Amino acid sequence: MHDEIVTPITTPQTRGEWYRHWRLVSIDGSTLDVADTQANQTYFERPGSSRGDAAFPQLRLVALVENGSHVIYASQIGGCRTAENTLADKVIEALTPECLCLADRNFFSFALWTKAQATGADLLWRMKKNAVLPVEQRLDDGSYLSRIYASPNNRRKGTGGVCVRVVEYRLEGIDDTEDIYRLITTILDPALAPANELAALYHERWEIETAFDELKTHLKGARVILRSKTPELALQECYGLLMAHFAIRGLMHEAALKDNIDPDCLSFVHAVRVVKQKHPGKATPGNYRMEIIFL
Numbered sequence: 001m002h003d004e005i006v007t008p009i010t011t012p013q014t015r016g017e018w019y020r021h022w023r024l025v026s027i028d029g030s031t032l033d034v035a036d037t038q039a040n041q042t043y044f045e046r047p048g049s050s051r052g053d054a055a056f057p058q059l060r061l062v063a064l065v066e067n068g069s070h071v072i073y074a075s076q077i078g079g080c081r082t083a084e085n086t087l088a089d090k091v092i093e094a095l096t097p098e099c100l101c102l103a104d105r106n107f108f109s110f111a112l113w114t115k116a117q118a119t120g121a122d123l124l125w126r127m128k129k130n131a132v133l134p135v136e137q138r139l140d141d142g143s144y145l146s147r148i149y150a151s152p153n154n155r156r157k158g159t160g161g162v163c164v165r166v167v168e169y170r171l172e173g174i175d176d177t178e179d180i181y182r183l184i185t186t187i188l189d190p191a192l193a194p195a196n197e198l199a200a201l202y203h204e205r206w207e208i209e210t211a212f213d214e215l216k217t218h219l220k221g222a223r224v225i226l227r228s229k230t231p232e233l234a235l236q237e238c239y240g241l242l243m244a245h246f247a248i249r250g251l252m253h254e255a256a257l258k259d260n261i262d263p264d265c266l267s268f269v270h271a272v273r274v275v276k277q278k279h280p281g282k283a284t285p286g287n288y289r290m291e292i293i294f295l
Helices: 038-044 084-094 110-117 152-157 195-219 231-259 268-278 289-294
Strands: 002-005 022-033 058-066 071-079 099-103 122-127 144-148 162-169 181-185
Touching: 022 084, 022 195, 038 231, 058 084, 058 195, 058 231, 071 084, 071 195, 071 231, 084 110, 099 195, 110 122, 110 162, 122 195, 162 195, 181 195, 195 231, 195 268, 231 268
Parallel strands: 022 099, 099 122
Antiparallel strands: 002 071, 022 058, 058 071, 122 181, 144 162, 162 181
């Protein structure tokens, strides 16, 4: 596994980044196809499918994204069969006390939650529907306090539990939604973050999906694989993409600050075109090495 950490770039003046006093960040994972060589297959492996193994080996990337700027500022890369939680265990070390970290239900484990909480950051993570979260104290905003445990045995004995606040809600009038959404958070006081605000805030987690799409579709090219034939160079190529994405998003953030607008109002595709036009060479999807040198 290989990791890379830079720093968040937003300021208190950045629109769309902050919830109250918290810096909003999200953690999630994605995959990238790499060249079909024996070395890459051995190192990264191939994902399984209903028709056998996939056409290409894949690397797995887990990262933290700063929601407001879409900057990927911490990442961990491994083979496609490496669990996202395994990669996330290293990534969450980049959390800091001013952060409020959003995560999907597949990331929760007691060990990962407590490690992330120990950074001083606050957390807002979705839970699976079958998670055992008994009501210990109902709060005025409809949320309630409960406890999570390292194991069912600890729960039965009532030992080593960690207090969390649970927010449950439904999305009315929207097709293809879950029956119920269950979130847990380290923010125990509803006055600091009411349940209705946290429920709305959780869906900001999709900002990281947008960042991954920018990386994979608009920089790399939707049908372009990482062409390097060895794991070392494939990793270098992936980090090159991450650097290019960071640089472009950094320029977009500067422009947004100058005009006092939300960076989401700016087009990533347009920003990439501007960078390509300023570069003396021709850049096409997949031909991103020139862009990286320029940036």
